[in-house]
Amino acid sequence: MNIPAAARAQAQDLLDFIDASPSPWHAVRECERRLQAAGFSLLEESERWTLTPGDRRYTVRDGASLIAFVVGEKAAAAAGLTLIGAHTDSPGLRLKPKPAEESGGMLRLGVEVYGGPLLATFADRDLSLAGRVNVRTADGFASRLVRFEQPLLRLPNLAIHMNREVNEAGLKFNKQTELPLLLGVAADGSSAEARFRQPLADQLGVDPAELLTWELLAYDTQKGSFWGVDGEFIASRQLDNLASCHAALAALLAAPPTGSTRLITLFDHEEVGSESAAGAGGSFVADAVARLAAGAGLDVEDQRRMLARSFFISADMAHAWNPNFPAAYEPGHHALVNAGPVIKSNANQRYSTTANSAARFMGFCARASVPCQQYAHRTDLGCGSTIGPVVAARLGIASVDVGSPLWAMHSIRESAGVLDHAYLIAALSAAFSA
Known part of the structure; x- marks a missing residue:
């Protein structure tokens, strides 16, 4: 298969983007870095927004x-808005508030x-910690991002000699007793909590007593790679859904x-239902749209006209046809890898x-000269959902x-x-150029 150099470069940039984004907070920081380099500037939600045509701005929640x-330069009431949405979070394992034992x-x-997540895929991987930690300051606390590059953690498998049925019954973990991650050997005279806090404090350059709270997750330290006889595939953690975030940002x-x-709208908490202040089920996108309308001087009637002319593209990975499991798919709806974006219907x-x-x-795909596909889930299997119905209902x-088609959705790789x-990227760019 011939892979154009431009496509390979975009895929490599995606892998670099994911490598910089082991947690949702890191993903947003990487988006900010790229936006600022392109001339976008931050708008705080707590400040008054003053907007003019041509402004390139962004805002962050939590x-x-x-x-x-x-x-845009076109009148919003007549032209409407074009929005592309994705989510920054991925399924996995997150530390408890007091995790050490x-x-x-x-x-x-x-x-x-x-x-x-596909829990079995987390076993025997080189895992480490990433997320955010709140550190005590003179004014209260400050939120700091943290990431350990080296492997710190492991979820060791039980040997087959003690689990003889694993290849027939499948690898299963009791979520309470068998998922805790190994960090090290217990040390005499040092509590489990102290052993956990010390590397965090060292990483942040603070005293362990200054660590207040955290949101930390286990991530796979293996970098993304190309694979296949022609290098036509990529493998990585968090393709669902950082690939869509990257494509939306690129567009x-x-x-x-x-x-x-x-607009691009990148939400946290999609994997757990979106019902949070920072999720698609919260007010974030409606608040931003209302402030854009106010900045354009639209009254209530013109705001309704603007929304009636608006369009939202919910970008989230699709289930690729896996020839090893043909019975899992709806006949006639096989989404093939490297065959174009998938339109998902239910x-x-x-x-x-x-x-x-x-x-x-x-029409966007045709304008961009790219193929597209259609997908429907098997009727006798439960179908997952996305931010699409949530945002469409919130904004009307x-x-x-x-x-994009994806193999092994919710695997660690x-x-x-x-x-x-x-x-x-080409299809989403066409949507933004329409």
Whole structure:
């Protein structure tokens, strides 16, 4: 398979983006770095917004959700808004508030399961810690990002000699007793909590007593890579859904300065239902849209006209056809890797796609000269959902659910196609240029 150099470069940039983003907070910081380099400036939610056509701005809520936009030159009431949404979080293992415990001479860290990961894939991996820590200051506390580059943790498998049925029954973990992560050997005269706090304090350059609270997760330290006979595939952690975040950001940065107002909305907490202040079910996007309308001087009537002309693209990874498990797929709806963006449909509105919105996205793909595919879940399997129906309901706007095909969704190491990422960026760029 011929992989153009430009597509390979975009895939490598995606892998670099993911490597810089082991947690949702790191992902937002990396987005900020790229936005600022492109001339975007921060708007604090607590300040008054003054906006003019051509402004390139962004705002952040709770460190892990971000909205960035280019204020268009066309009248908002007549042109509407074009929005692309994705999510910054991924399923996995997150540390409890007091995680450290000693067990049989070993130091373990207690975890909670976040979302719906493929737990078996976390076993025997080089894991480490990343997230945010609140440190005591003279004024109260300051939130600091932390990331350990070296492997700190492990979830060792039980040997087959003690689990003879594992290859027939599958690898299963009791979430309370068998998922705690090994950190080290217990030390005489030092408590488990002290052994856990010390490396955190050393990493942040503070005294352990200054550590107040944290939100930390276990991440896979193995970097992303190309694979396949022609290097036509990529493998990495967090492709779901940092690949969509990267594609949305790339499309916004490439958007022309003229036209309608364009936004990207990157939310935390999608994997656990979106119902939070920083999630798609909160007020973040509605607040930003209302402030954009106010900045354009729109009255209530014109705000309604603006929303009626707006369009939302919910970008989240799609289930790629896996030939080893043909019975898991709906016949006639096999989403092939490296065959283009997938339009996802569900009659019960687990996806927000309608016939009209699907046709509209097909038009963007045609304008970008990229192929597209359609996907529906097997009727006898439960279908996951996205931010698409949530945002469409909150704002009352037309919406479509799309995404690049992905193997092993929610594994600690997922796989996708190099061409598909380039195709998605091109399609989203076409939407922003419409």
